[in-house]
Amino acid sequence: MLAFDLRVNNALAAREQQGLTRHIRTVSGGNTHTLHHGHDAFINFSSNDYLGLASDKSLANAWQTGIDNYGNGSGASPLVTGFSGAHQQLEETLCEWLGFERAILFSSGFSANQALLFSLLNKEDLLLQDKLNHASLMEAGMLSPATMKRFKHNNVEHLNSLLTKDALVVTEGVFSMDGDRAPLANIHQTTHGKAWLAVDDAHGIGVLGNQGRGSCEAANIKPELLVVTFGKAFGLSGAAIMCSESVGDYLTQFARHHVYSTAIPPSQAFALTHAAKMIQTEQWRRDKLHELNERYHQHLAGIEGYVETTTPIKPFIIGEDQQALDVAENLKRSGLWVTAIRPPTVPKGTARLRITLTANHELRHIDTLSEHLKVALKG
Numbered sequence: 030m031l032a033f034d035l036r037v038n039n040a041l042a043a044r045e046q047q048g049l050t051r052h053i054r055t056v057s058g059g060n061t062h063t064l065h066h067g068h069d070a071f072i073n074f075s076s077n078d079y080l081g082l083a084s085d086k087s088l089a090n091a092w093q094t095g096i097d098n099y100g101n102g103s104g105a106s107p108l109v110t111g112f113s114g115a116h117q118q119l120e121e122t123l124c125e126w127l128g129f130e131r132a133i134l135f136s137s138g139f140s141a142n143q144a145l146l147f148s149l150l151n152k153e154d155l156l157l158q159d160k161l162n163h164a165s166l167m168e169a170g171m172l173s174p175a176t177m178k179r180f181k182h183n184n185v186e187h188l189n190s191l192l193t194k195d196a197l198v199v200t201e202g203v204f205s206m207d208g209d210r211a212p213l214a215n216i217h218q219t220t221h222g223k224a225w226l227a228v229d230d231a232h233g234i235g236v237l238g239n240q241g242r243g244s245c246e247a248a249n250i251k252p253e254l255l256v257v258t259f260g261k262a263f264g265l266s267g268a269a270i271m272c273s274e275s276v277g278d279y280l281t282q283f284a285r286h287h288v289y290s291t292a293i294p295p296s297q298a299f300a301l302t303h304a305a306k307m308i309q310t311e312q313w314r315r316d317k318l319h320e321l322n323e324r325y326h327q328h329l330a331g332i333e334g335y336v337e338t339t340t341p342i343k344p345f346i347i348g349e350d351q352q353a354l355d356v357a358e359n360l361k362r363s364g365l366w367v368t369a370i371r372p373p374t375v376p377k378g379t380a381r382l383r384i385t386l387t388a389n390h391e392l393r394h395i396d397t398l399s400e401h402l403k404v405a406l407k408g
């Protein structure tokens with residue numbers, strides 16, 4: 030047996046022993062409110078399709094039109110021949126909507142975050158990240174040559190105590206596992222004129238702010254860098270870094286995930302422009318989320334483990350890993366698909382259900398969830 034065989038086998042055995050092995054399950058309709066697994070149907074409380082666009086027919090038609098007009102793949106990276114009129118239109122739409130000079134496109138939020146930190150940071154730099162930032166940011170920070178420090182979650186005082194001139198401060202707008210929002214106005218006040226602020230608004234864009242402009246607009250700030258991703262409220266996939274003219278030029282030269290990676294299909298860029306327009310104009314989707322949120326609160330507030338949020342992400346804290354799995358399994362038996370999240374994704378002792386709402390849910394779905402959750406919690 031060679032060393033790599035041993036490493037792989039040992040790592041898998043350790044995961045299994047800790048009871049932390051993850052499994053991929055094949056489902057159909059994971060992008061709708063009711064998914065199917067095997068012969069069973071489940072109400073889906075696990076997707077990030079907050080606005081219900083992932084299965085929207087008019088968006089599918091737009092993508093189809095994009096294919097008719099532009100063909101299939103982009104054929105090359107953006108700097109070769111992969112950048113089409115559809116990509117340009119998407120960049121312009123994002124800039125106009127979100128109030129930035131430039132938008133640089135990536136095939137995922139993960140690669141956008143990595144590109145951002147790898148291309149900006151040098152050895153002498155200080156990177157300050159919220160402790161609960163996404164794995165893509167943490168990993169890039171650890172692998173970058175800069176010194177990375179993590180500030181306590183949403184703690185502006187702690188951030189301020191670590192802050193030095195010319196640091197790069199990175200936070201999410203909405204935290205993916207907790208559904209809470211960063212105190213962006215205070216963070217911006219602290220960093221303004223002293224450091225650059227980058228906000229990853231994967232879970233806020235489309236959902237918060239006027240016309241769905243996201244967490245920063247809702248907090249009335251404009252950070253130096255804003256990452257928006259298209260796999261959640263946009264109902265598709267991909268991402269963009271919103272920035273100034275000069276940073277756009279810089280990323281075009283030095284962001285390797287952009288330069289050396291095949292551009293997203295032009296049909297997808299075309300569909301994303303359509304999604305951006307839908308997000309801006311279809312306020313009813315955000316109103317619906319608000320209504321579902323209220324109903325969820327009415328049913329479950331006050332029960333141990335309940336966490337109030339103003340976003341469609343509803344953590345329900347269970348504590349022990351096995352107990353979280355048991356409650357999720359119990360809900361599955363009642364036809365509800367809810368994901369249990371355990372360490373290392375969340376801190377030890379805070380295993381939870383990550384319940385997510387989508388504009389495709391109906392109030393009756395929330396009623397059913399609440400009823401069964403109360404029973405499942407009793408074991």
Ligand SMILES: Cc1ncc(COP(=O)(O)O)c(C=O)c1O
Nearest residue numbers: 137138139163205229231258260
């Ligand atoms: C906060 C945050 N940033 C970035 C990403 C990665 O985005 P993508 O799924 O487009 O790679 C995620 C994905 O879950 C996320 O939650």
